[in-house]
């Protein structure tokens with residue numbers, strides 16, 4: 007089988023070497039296309055492959071149509087909103103992700119961004135500490151769990167709301183020491199800082215809206231390491247215009263980045279390129295997991311991390 011690694015944002019070179027080794031030792035052919043700048047390069051490279059490993063690379067109907075032999079797509083990471091699942095299912099292509107493999111890297115970045123902004127971008131002026139700030143986690147997957155653990159070290163009380171876990175299930179996650187709340191509204195009511203951890207779904211599209219944002223008290227901060235689309239950008243701009251104390255921190259550049267940057271100065275921060283999972287460790291964890299999942303899929307049909315219906 008031919009396995010193609012497709013990464014516009016490449017993995018660390020050592021991770022790529024190890025991915026190649028796993029694929030080749032299993033008797034498959036390995037190819038890669040990194041830092042491509044045009045979709046046509048991807049369409050050409052994918053023409054005769056059986057499997058692909060991707061990151062946030064867009065795999066739409068056109069890409070799937072261009073790969074008649076394609077049998078499996080592994081998203082080396084958590085979110086798979088970049089893959090057209092329906093197109094894949096219609097062609098009987100299995101789509102998997104590698105849940106949890108890059109979670110620690112993303113969780114650490116949440117605190118890196120918070121510290122950077124609360125210390126005024128290290129400009130020497132007097133900033134703020136994280137200690138005693140109430141942290142609200144919107145959704146409670148692998149990244150949020152890591153964030154909860156780290157937050158305890160900072161001395162932050164942690165609240166959590168999960169749109170999919172019941173209140174009782176969340177309470178059972180006692181090891182993370184979170185205070186479970188019943189609704190997104192209650193979460194924003196009780197948080198000084200809200201950290202977003204939901205996947206991008208129809209239900210979560212622009213779900214962080216004016217109604218929720220306006221519930222936060224003085225000096226509210228929203229930190230987004232999820233997806234730009236979960237925030238209603240017009241509403242975020244409105245609250246930041248009305249409330250000169252409000253801050254928005256994001257690892258995913260908003261569509262209205264220029265407006266945020268010009269209007270809100272240091273109350274707004276966006277990483278120049280999504281950096282959450284961009285550590286050596288996360289590259290190795292997610293990349294090698296993806297390679298092993300492809301080998302197991304071809305060996306015995308193992309599709310335990312499948313995310314699309316059969």
Ligand code: 3PG
Pocket residue numbers: 015061062063082083084085086108232280281282283284
């Ligand atoms: C994920 O969904 O796993 C993260 O957003 C990381 O995405 P990336 O692999 O494009 O950095």
